[in-house]
Amino acid sequence: MTPAVSIDRLTVRFGDRDVFEEFSLEVAQGETLAILGPSGCGKSTLLRAVGRLVTPQSGRVVTSDEIGIVFQEPRLLPWLSVEKNVAFAARGDVERARVKDAIDLVGLTHAAHLLPKALSGGMAQRASLARSLIRSPQLLLLDEPLSALDALTRLDLQVAIARIIREAAGTSILVTHDVDEALFLADRIIVLDGAPASVITTLDVPLAARRVRSADLTRERNALYAALGVDTPPVAPDIQRTRLFRVQ
Amino acid sequence: MPDRLRGRNAAFGLALPLLLLAAWWYATTIGGIRVYQLASPAEVLRELGSLATTGELWKNLVASIVRVALGFAVSLVLAIGIGTSVGLSRAVERIVDPTLQALRAIPSLAWVPLLLLWLGIGETAKIVLIAIGAFFPIYVNLVAGIRGVDRKLVEVAEMFGIRGFALARRVVIPAALPSLLVGSRIGLTQAWLFLVAAELLGATRGLGFLLTEGQQISRTDEILTAILLLAICGKLSESAMRAVERRMLYWTDGMAS
Numbered sequence: 001m002t003p004a005v006s007i008d009r010l011t012v013r014f015g016d017r018d019v020f021e022e023f024s025l026e027v028a029q030g031e032t033l034a035i036l037g038p039s040g041c042g043k044s045t046l047l048r049a050v051g052r053l054v055t056p057q058s059g060r061v062v063t064s065d066e067i068g069i070v071f072q073e074p075r076l077l078p079w080l081s082v083e084k085n086v087a088f089a090a091r092g093d094v095e096r097a098r099v100k101d102a103i104d105l106v107g108l109t110h111a112a113h114l115l116p117k118a119l120s121g122g123m124a125q126r127a128s129l130a131r132s133l134i135r136s137p138q139l140l141l142l143d144e145p146l147s148a149l150d151a152l153t154r155l156d157l158q159v160a161i162a163r164i165i166r167e168a169a170g171t172s173i174l175v176t177h178d179v180d181e182a183l184f185l186a187d188r189i190i191v192l193d194g195a196p197a198s199v200i201t202t203l204d205v206p207l208a209a210r211r212v213r214s215a216d217l218t219r220e221r222n223a224l225y226a227a228l229g230v231d232t233p234p235v236a237p238d239i240q241r242t243r244l245f246r247v248q
Numbered sequence: 249m250p251d252r253l254r255g256r257n258a259a260f261g262l263a264l265p266l267l268l269l270a271a272w273w274y275a276t277t278i279g280g281i282r283v284y285q286l287a288s289p290a291e292v293l294r295e296l297g298s299l300a301t302t303g304e305l306w307k308n309l310v311a312s313i314v315r316v317a318l319g320f321a322v323s324l325v326l327a328i329g330i331g332t333s334v335g336l337s338r339a340v341e342r343i344v345d346p347t348l349q350a351l352r353a354i355p356s357l358a359w360v361p362l363l364l365l366w367l368g369i370g371e372t373a374k375i376v377l378i379a380i381g382a383f384f385p386i387y388v389n390l391v392a393g394i395r396g397v398d399r400k401l402v403e404v405a406e407m408f409g410i411r412g413f414a415l416a417r418r419v420v421i422p423a424a425l426p427s428l429l430v431g432s433r434i435g436l437t438q439a440w441l442f443l444v445a446a447e448l449l450g451a452t453r454g455l456g457f458l459l460t461e462g463q464q465i466s467r468t469d470e471i472l473t474a475i476l477l478l479a480i481c482g483k484l485s486e487s488a489m490r491a492v493e494r495r496m497l498y499w500t501d502g503m504a505s
Contacts, residue, residue, distance in 0.1 A: 088408070
């Protein structure tokens with residue numbers, strides 16, 4: 001099967017700084033890839049190159065036409081209601097008919113008429129997620145979508161994103177700096193570092209571990225934190241996430 | 249805003265005009281200032297009444313309002329068209345903006361002889377002069393507003409393949425709307441200023457005409473009536489523009505909302 005994303009000898013330079021040089025990577029159909037790495041290592045740049053928001057100096061990115069992107073900030077148009085923001089990307093009646101479903105999927109059914117100024121950070125990010133789904137993207141790019149949110153909201157939205165990945169998206173790439181988030185959502189995790197950046201660690205997350213929070217991921221966590229050069233923090237009490245996950 | 253606060257604000261806003269009115273009344277009655285220097289409030293009121301009964305008031309008022317409305321409408325259309333092009337395209341800006349900035353620096357009255365030569369003393373010359381006056385505030389504010397549009401919102405549209413005219417209509421203009429409305433409010437005030445300049449030359453109707461006539465026949469009551477009407481018209485159109493702003497900017501999250 002052809003990969004969903006194929007990055008072939010990508011070179012990106014900002015001024016005289018080489019962010020990527022001859023960087024290659026593939027993402028399989030249906031896979032969820034998480035990219036970890038220290039700030040400024042180029043993980044967002046890589047995502048933006050896949051999303052065609054950054055033009056590389058050389059190299060090729062081959063991917064599907066329909067890409068949904070969720071940024072760190074919700075980036076809603078402040079003069080449009082949630083519903084109209086979600087409908088913003090819709091072309092034609094088929095996509096417009098999806099608006100309600102997308103809003104339901106992210107759990108904003110009762111907030112569809114609200115303006116962005118009336119939304120909390122988490123609600124705004126949910127609306128942004130719904131908007132990214134309107135064109136039924138084969139590829140969903142998530143650029144630190146939860147890093148501006150508080151801890152509890154983040155856990156809530158991780159569950160929402162897990163559901164979206166399962167139900168609405170084909171292949172997903174998630175950029176994050178939260179190791180536990182990557183372990184929770186991804187099939188495969190890579191750690192980027194260096195200038196120009198390279199993959200310093202690759203980790204496949206066992207399926208069972210992602211479905212059951214009680215699974216022991218100590219070894220994986222330790223490996224990822226070691227790659228990031230950070231001491232492994234104690235496991236956060238993840239009651240919220242476990243509870244919500246059981247409810248589904 | 250609660251009604252109580254609104255009422256209190258109105259009371260604050262009226263305090264100074266009432267004080268001025270009292271001083272004016274005092275100066276023209278007890279103060280001994282003569283009527284050929286300054287008419288009293290009562291005389292201005294009487295003049296206003298007689299203008300109203302003869303129909304002169306409405307004739308002049310309507311003439312001025314129509315000129316302001318037409319001149320302002322012309323400037324609004326042109327400023328939105330040119331301002332949007334300049335705001336969206338650096339190339340258009342390089343070609344158009346230096347010339348417009350130079351034209352902007354020309355004092356309004358310098359246009360008068362040229363407009364008279366080209367267009368005569370008819371309505372067209374007056375409307376063009378008003379449009380020149382109202383154009384620049386709208387243009388300058390709109391361009392600044394478009395330049396200030398959040399790059400991240402534009403990126404969202406581009407991500408969905410929305411470009412060119414659709415990008416302008418769906419993202420850039422709505423995002424620049426607050427600046428456009430501020431510019432329009434200033435532009436409308438400018439339109440009233442330029443109206444007087446336009447009507448000081450060869451008008452047979454209008455508030456500016458009342459001013460000239462009052463000066464020629466040494467009637468300070470007529471002059472003051474015209475000035476009073478200009479103040480009222482300017483204030484009312486300013487309030488109307490503010491109401492339009494409140495209505496159209498329901499989505500902003502600033503201190504005023």
